[in-house]
Amino acid sequence: MMLDRLLELAAPKTEQAEAFLYRAQATPVEFRSSRLKNVETVENEVLCLRVIAGGRLGISVTTKASQPEDLVEAALATAREGRQASFSFQGPGRAAEVNIFSRDVQDLGVEELVNTGQGLIDSLKELDESIQGMAGVEKKVEEMHLASSQGMQHSYSRTLYSVVFGGELVEGQNFLQVYDYDARTDSKVDIENLRTRILEGFRLARKNVDIKSGQYRVILTPMALQFLLMRYGACLNGTAVEKEISPWTGKLGDKVLDSRITLHDDPGLPGAAGSVPVDDEGTPARRKPLIEEGVLKNYLLDLSSAQALSLDPTGNGFRSKPLLNSPPRPSSSNVVMEGGQTPLAEMISSTSDGLLVDHLMGAWAGNPYSGEVNGNISLGYRIQGGEITGRIKDAMFSVNAFEALSQQLVDLSRETRLAVGRTLLPHVLLEDVNISAKE
Amino acid sequence: MVESYLKSLLTGQDADYLEIRVEDTLVNELAFRGKKLEDVGQSTAYGGNVRALVNGGWGFVSFNSLDELENKVRLAIDQARIIGKNTQEKSSLASVPRITDRVKVETESPPAQVSLSEKRAVTEDYHRLILEGGPEIKSSNVIYFDRSTQLIFANSEGTYIEQEKLDLALGLGAVATRNGLTQTFSKSVGGSSGYDLVRGLEDMARVTAETAVKMLDAPPIRGGEYTVVLDPVLAGVFVHEAFGHLSEADETFDNPSLLELMKLGTVYGPPYLNIYDSGLHPGVRGYLRYDDEGVATEKTYLIQEGRLVGRLHSRESAGKLGEKPTGNARALDYRFRPICRMRTTCIEPGQASFDDMISGIKEGVYALGSQGGQTNGEMFTFTAGEAFMIRDGKIAERVRDVTLTGNVFKTLASIDMIGSDFSIKDGPGGCGKGHQSPLSTSFGSPHIRIQNVVIGGRK
Numbered sequence: 001m002m003l004d005r006l007l008e009l010a011a012p013k014t015e016q017a018e019a020f021l022y023r024a025q026a027t028p029v030e031f032r033s034s035r036l037k038n039v040e041t042v043e044n045e046v047l048c049l050r051v052i053a054g055g056r057l058g059i060s061v062t063t064k065a066s067q068p069e070d071l072v073e074a075a076l077a078t079a080r081e082g083r084q085a086s087f088s089f090q091g092p093g094r095a096a097e098v099n100i101f102s103r104d105v106q107d108l109g110v111e112e113l114v115n116t117g118q119g120l121i122d123s124l125k126e127l128d129e130s131i132q133g134m135a136g137v138e139k140k141v142e143e144m145h146l147a148s149s150q151g152m153q154h155s156y157s158r159t160l161y162s163v164v165f166g167g168e169l170v171e172g173q174n175f176l177q178v179y180d181y182d183a184r185t186d187s188k189v190d191i192e193n194l195r196t197r198i199l200e201g202f203r204l205a206r207k208n209v210d211i212k213s214g215q216y217r218v219i220l221t222p223m224a225l226q227f228l229l230m231r232y233g234a235c236l237n238g239t240a241v242e243k244e245i246s247p248w249t250g251k252l253g254d255k256v257l258d259s260r261i262t263l264h265d266d267p268g269l270p271g272a273a274g275s276v277p278v279d280d281e282g283t284p285a286r287r288k289p290l291i292e293e294g295v296l297k298n299y300l301l302d303l304s305s306a307q308a309l310s311l312d313p314t315g316n317g318f319r320s321k322p323l324l325n326s327p328p329r330p331s332s333s334n335v336v337m338e339g340g341q342t343p344l345a346e347m348i349s350s351t352s353d354g355l356l357v358d359h360l361m362g363a364w365a366g367n368p369y370s371g372e373v374n375g376n377i378s379l380g381y382r383i384q385g386g387e388i389t390g391r392i393k394d395a396m397f398s399v400n401a402f403e404a405l406s407q408q409l410v411d412l413s414r415e416t417r418l419a420v421g422r423t424l425l426p427h428v429l430l431e432d433v434n435i436s437a438k439e
Numbered sequence: 440m441v442e443s444y445l446k447s448l449l450t451g452q453d454a455d456y457l458e459i460r461v462e463d464t465l466v467n468e469l470a471f472r473g474k475k476l477e478d479v480g481q482s483t484a485y486g487g488n489v490r491a492l493v494n495g496g497w498g499f500v501s502f503n504s505l506d507e508l509e510n511k512v513r514l515a516i517d518q519a520r521i522i523g524k525n526t527q528e529k530s531s532l533a534s535v536p537r538i539t540d541r542v543k544v545e546t547e548s549p550p551a552q553v554s555l556s557e558k559r560a561v562t563e564d565y566h567r568l569i570l571e572g573g574p575e576i577k578s579s580n581v582i583y584f585d586r587s588t589q590l591i592f593a594n595s596e597g598t599y600i601e602q603e604k605l606d607l608a609l610g611l612g613a614v615a616t617r618n619g620l621t622q623t624f625s626k627s628v629g630g631s632s633g634y635d636l637v638r639g640l641e642d643m644a645r646v647t648a649e650t651a652v653k654m655l656d657a658p659p660i661r662g663g664e665y666t667v668v669l670d671p672v673l674a675g676v677f678v679h680e681a682f683g684h685l686s687e688a689d690e691t692f693d694n695p696s697l698l699e700l701m702k703l704g705t706v707y708g709p710p711y712l713n714i715y716d717s718g719l720h721p722g723v724r725g726y727l728r729y730d731d732e733g734v735a736t737e738k739t740y741l742i743q744e745g746r747l748v749g750r751l752h753s754r755e756s757a758g759k760l761g762e763k764p765t766g767n768a769r770a771l772d773y774r775f776r777p778i779c780r781m782r783t784t785c786i787e788p789g790q791a792s793f794d795d796m797i798s799g800i801k802e803g804v805y806a807l808g809s810q811g812g813q814t815n816g817e818m819f820t821f822t823a824g825e826a827f828m829i830r831d832g833k834i835a836e837r838v839r840d841v842t843l844t845g846n847v848f849k850t851l852a853s854i855d856m857i858g859s860d861f862s863i864k865d866g867p868g869g870c871g872k873g874h875q876s877p878l879s880t881s882f883g884s885p886h887i888r889i890q891n892v893v894i895g896g897r898k
Contacts, residue, residue, distance in 0.1 A: 033693040036525050039518035040499040042774055046484075061482035063503045074481045081469075081559045083476040110521060118525075132694050168816075170696040173848050175817035213662070213898065243473030243578045245614045245621055322774075325466070327478055362820030365811035366842065369614075369621035372659065374842035374895035376813075376820045394818065396844045396895035398662060434897045436662035438845070 003147040006049060006068045011149060013076055016052040018089040018148040020280060021045070021065070024322055028138035029113045031121050034131075034167075036114060044322040050089065051075045057085040061324050087307035091150040095277035096285045098268050104187040105139050105159035113137040120165045120195055127199055131167040134179065138162050142321075144280075152282040160273060162421065163189050166198055176391070177359075178202050178379060180223065183273040183421030201358070201379065209382045209390035211437045217354035217410070218397070218433040219347055219383070222419035225428060227363040227373050229335060231401035232263070234368035236290055236298075238305030238316070238330040247369055247402070251296050256402070258409045259294040260340060265316065266424075267333035273421030274334040281317040281328045288314055290335075294406070300330040332422075339426035340412030347413055347429055349386040355435070356381045356388060360397055371401040377435075395437040404430055445593040448508060454491045454516045455530040458594040460731065461487035461505070462773040464586060467550070469559055471566040471581040479559065486773035491515040492530050496522020499776045533757035533764045535598075535734050542602040542728045548633035550585035550607055558583060561637060562609070565644040569613045572648020575655060579648075580612030580625065582867055583637065598733040606724055606879050608867035609637040611644050613651035622654035622839065624825065626808070627866030629881075632722035650825060657837040660826065662896035666803035667843065668796050668888045671862045673806050673823055675882030678714055679784050679870070680812040680819045681847045682707075683882075686716070686741045686749075687767070687779035687872075688756035690816070697816075698760075705747045708851040713787035714742040716751055718766055724865045725783030725881035729766065732777055736766035742851075751779050771875035781870060785883035789857030796856050796888045803829035804894065806841055811868075820844040842895045850889060858885035 003019040010017035023045045030038040048061045049071050058079025062071050117135040124133040140160040147153045166179020178201035182189045220228075240246035248256060267276050267285035276285050281303050289297040301309070302317030317328035348356065355377075363375025377395050381388045399408065405428070413427040445459050463485050470478040488501040489512050498518030500511045550558075562583045569579035585607035592600045608629030615622050626647045630636050669677060684690075691697050708714075718727040718736025727736050732754050740748050750756075753768035756779060768777035797805065808824020826841040827834050862883060869877025 035528075035693075036496065036522045038497045038499060038776070039521055040501075040776070041514060041518065042499075042501045043503065044501075044774065045503050059478065059480045061480070061484075063484045063486055065503075070483075074483070077555060078479040078481050081555050082479045110518070114521065114525070130696065132697075168694070170694065170700060170816075173700065173817065173846070175815060177815055215898075239472070243614075245473075245578045245616060247616075247619050247621055323482075323484070325468075325480075325482055327480065361815055361818060362811070362813040362822065362842065362844070365813070365820070365822040366840065367621065367623045367810070369616075369623070370840065372840040374820070374822070374840065376818050376844040378815050378818060394844075394846055394893070396662065396820075396842065396893055398842075398895040398897065434662055434895070436664075436893050436895050438849075438891075438893055439664055 002065060003145055006071065007147060007149055009068055009072045010049065010051055014051040014053040016089050016149050018050045020048045020319065020324065021145040022321055022324060023143040024140060026138055026140040027110060027113065028136060029110065029117055031117045031133060031135040034121050034125060034133040039110060046322055046324045047071065048324045049075045051079050052085040053079040055084055056082040058082045059327050087303045089148040089150050090152040090282035090303065092152060093282065093284045095154050096268060098275050098277050099270065100158045100185040100275050102159045102186040105161045106141055108139045113139065116163065116191065123195055123199065124167050127202060131169050131202065133167045136164040146278065146282045148282060154278045154282055156277050159185055161187055161189055163191065163194060165194055176205055178205060181420055184271040185273060185275060186271050188271060204381055204388050205379065205391035207390035209392060211382060211392040211395050211435060213435060213437045215432045216435050217351055218430050219354065219356045220428050220430065221358045222417045222423065222425035222427065224357045224360055225425050226420065226423065227360055227375060228401045228404055229423060230364060231368050231371050231373065233332055236300050238299045238301035238309065241299050242305045242308040245369060248296055254296055255294045256296045257291055257294045257405045260409065260412060261291055261294050261405050262289065262338040263291040264289050264336045265300065265332045266336045267315065269334040269336060269424065272334040272418060276333060279315045279317045280319040283313045283315040283317060285315040285333060300332055302328050302330045305330055334422045334424065336424040337426060339414050339416045341414055342411050344413040344415050344427050347411060347427065348383055351383045352385060354383045355392065356383055357397060373401055374398045395435050398434040398436065399430065408432055441591060442599060446599065448512050449593060449595045452512060452516060452595065454493050454519060456492040456532055456595055458490050458592065459487060460773060461591040463589045466584060466586045467555065467558065469562050469583045471562060471579055473578045474570060488773050489515040490776055491519040493519035494523030495526055495528030495530050497776065501774045531758035532754040535754060535764055537597045538600055538733055540600050544603040544605045546605060546633035548635040550634040551587060553634050565611055565640060568641055568644040569611065569648045572613060572645065573652050575615040575617050575652045576613055576648050577616045578614040580614060582610045584608060584867065592733045594733055600729050600733050602729055605631050607636065608865060610867040611640065611647045613648040615651040615655050617655045620655060622651055624651035624654060629724045629865030629867060630722050631724060631726045653837060654825065654839050657839040659840040660838040660894055660896045662894060662898055664891050664893055666800050666888065666890050667892045668803065668805045668829065668886060670807040670886055671860065671884045672808050672864045673821065674786060674884035674887045675864060676809040676812050676821050678786050678884060679781060679882045680814045680821055681850060682714055682741060683716060683781045683784040684814050685816055685847060686751050688750040688752045688760065689779040691750065692756040692759040701747065701750065703747055706745050707747055707848060708742055708745040709854060710745045711789050711857055712742055712745050712854055715740045716781050716784045718782040720783045720863060723783055723863050723881040724879040727782050730768045730777065731770045732768040734764050734766040734768065736782060739765045751781060753777060753779050769878060771878050775875050778873065778875065780872060780878055781880045783863060783881040783883060786857065786885065786887060788859050788861040788885040791856040791858050793858065793886055796858065796886060797829050797834065798832040800829045800832060804841065805829050805834055806843065817847060818844065819847055840896065844893050844895065850892065853890040854887055855890055856888035858887065860885045
């Protein structure tokens with residue numbers, strides 16, 4: 001209703017218009033220092049209008065949905081200064097069928113969220129009273145409404161259940177933080193697995209062991225692997241390709257990584273937090289290979305970059321929620337990397353001298369297109385004689401993302417895990433990884 | 440009247456403490472990427488929140504409309520009560536003066552009086568200068584924003600503050616490529632003083648492009664331990680990451696072992712090291728009159744003559760520790776509750792000249808500018824914007840991909856020289872903590888020298 005009215009208001013003054021309404025209600029509960037500390041209700045309603053007027057693109061965003069006239073005027077004002085619009089807003093299309101709404105999540109009460117968090121906190125207390133437990137349990141219900149003057153119209157709701165859990169142990173000047181995060185559109189967050197991983201982390205990391213600078217075999221967990229994916233994501237971004245700043249510009253069909261690497265963008269991955277029926281420009285979502293057996297197959301494209309590259313949009317135009325404070329930009333929905341043949345346990349037991357790296361601090365920083373990844377190993381373990389012997393720290397992990405999964409790749413684990421809610425990844429074993437340690 | 444309405448909602452409620460914030464924000468944005476203008480946008484956000492404290496537990500409700508505000512107050516109290524039921528804690532907020540105030544933005548160049556087309560023309564000029572930086576320049580990345588906020592704060596103790604805020608910034612970025620290698624470089628300005636900040640930056644745009652091209656010829660640094668000299672920008676990031684976050688008292692007050700480590704009086708640096716965090720530096724992005732609990736800001740010393748002397752407090756953390764509130768409780772916007780955050784965090788100038796610092800170094804690194812950093816309390820990392828080797832006391836060849844890491848305490852103790860210069864640097868980024876990012880903070884420092892810093896990379 002609201003969108004129709006907005007498009008009607010915009011119609012006489014524009015060639016094209018597109019409206020996007022985002023509503024969300026979230027209930028997060030938070031435990032800090034092993035105690036329940038915050039219970040919140042966060043409501044959001046944000047409306048975005050894009051227009052093409054006088055051949056130029058304008059965009060305006062507001063939380064004042066009751067004042068659509070002002071929104072139209074603001075969008076027109078930005079269009080007067082905006083860039084030439086070389087693309088059209090999306091027209092009619094059939095949304096992909098995806099199950100992303102769970103009544104179970106919608107019906108979760110505050111007490112249930114509190115009990116889940118309390119259960120996790122209690123198990124840490126049982127392990128060691130001196131660990132300061134932290135947990136955040138949240139349910140969120142989102143509504144997305146999209147429409148355009150070109151006949152595009154979609155509405156859908158999505159639920160999200162997320163759990164972050166971990167703790168901190170401070171002993172003198174030695175800090176140990178172990179935490180992890182899981183999120184799903186349904187209620188099947190694997191709490192037991194999360195609990196086991198955190199408790200195991202505290203057991204294994206309790207003892208610090210030395211590490212000397214040098215080149216090592218390193219197993220990256222799905223969590224640590226995120227930092228390599230981030231670099232690939234930047235290079236696959238259609239806008240970076242359009243502007244020719246991505247080193248993968250013009251390389252569709254070329255071999256860019258090891259032939260054991262296959263990456264898909266999969267907006268239909270059951271339960272994953274990035275699953276959607278359409279992207280935020282109304283392009284139907286679909287699964288596509290990004291890298292297949294090491295060969296670059298597809299970029300991540302929104303309407304604008306697809307038009308500029310003379311390719312079809314891939315359904316990867318996403319907005320930053322909840323504020324919608326940037327226009328739709330290319331990004332992945334869920335990323336799936338295929339695993340290998342080797343069980344993780346065997347990967348560890350066959351490593352005579354190496355590292356298992358789980359968390360890298362600061363590894364997001366720097367120039368993504370050079371591929372360099374430098375991070376302080378904030379949670380990592382030494383493997384000696386096929387066994388984890390303790391925690392290593394005060395050491396820097398350095399790889400180049402392009403070389404890591406080509407020349408340095410030894411193996412991929414058979415097991416894959418949905419990490420941070422939207423990446424289904426194996427563990428990877430790399431060789432000759434540079435570690436710089438405090439001497 | 441909003442004032443009397445809010446005050447009526449805050450009186451006679453069954454909570455230990457209640458507050459309401461209402462915020463109205465207008466943002467203008469421009470972005471040039473690649474060879475062309477990318478985005479021109481405008482957004483308005485109106486919203487607010489209620490926060491309630493009952494028996495040490497906090498309830499919080501945020502919203503986009505003041506309709507049925509009584510119900511939202513009720514909900515916040517009920518949520519706080521759920522926690523109060525589970526804990527036997529008593530609420531304790533440090534007492535602060537009751538304040539009634541109206542704070543206006545004082546600026547000679549309000550961005551609201553500059554037309555969108557003029558803003559576009561100015562940024563387009565920088566964009567063009569960057570693209571003219573040579574055939575290797577593939578893209579500019581110029582972003583501008585200005586944000587004007589009207590904030591109302593009222594609490595159950597009778598404080599009522601209307602505060603205007605201005606925040607703007609310009610980032611100038613250049614992307615250079617050659618033979619599949621891409622290098623990026625950026626410079627920036629930001630502040631709360633007015634639109635004049637973003638005028639007259641033609642030289643900065645030229646230097647940005649030149650530097651990105653030069654970085655194509657620089658080899659990645661060899662990993663290892665070095666003596667490093669940090670410029671004021673990177674030294675500022677260092678003090679923010681390495682000590683600022685650790686001083687945020689909401690992380691400390693209910694964590695006995697962390698509190699023991701951060702015991703006031705402990706020596707953490709050389710006697711010539713002084714660190715403070717202040718809301719009072721006019722014109723910078725971290726300038727702030729009142730925090731989001733209605734507490735007046737101040738200049739808070741964290742380290743004086745190498746000794747820990749203070750921390751960054753909310754009313755709750757100050758109350759629990761029996762210390763003085765400092766005005767550091769800040770919220771990113773109406774969707775969030777205030778938590779302990781920095782304002783403008785600085786190392787005070789010392790005695791050394793730049794030549795004093797580099798002259799004794801056989802092999803070291805001069806690192807400038809920042810591409811971001813992170814800390815977990817004990818360890819920190821930060822990535823330099825550009826860097827040079829220092830050889831035999833002289834600035835030598837350019838190197839790239841310089842990420843420094845270390846233990847906060849060891850590194851503070853390893854600062855062996857502090858420069859006599861000082862500057863505060865701002866840009867379009869901001870600080871992140873929890874989900875609240877990017878918050879407008881600033882940092883300042885002289886050049887500093889640190890011994891034995893680990894830099895990542897191949898041997």
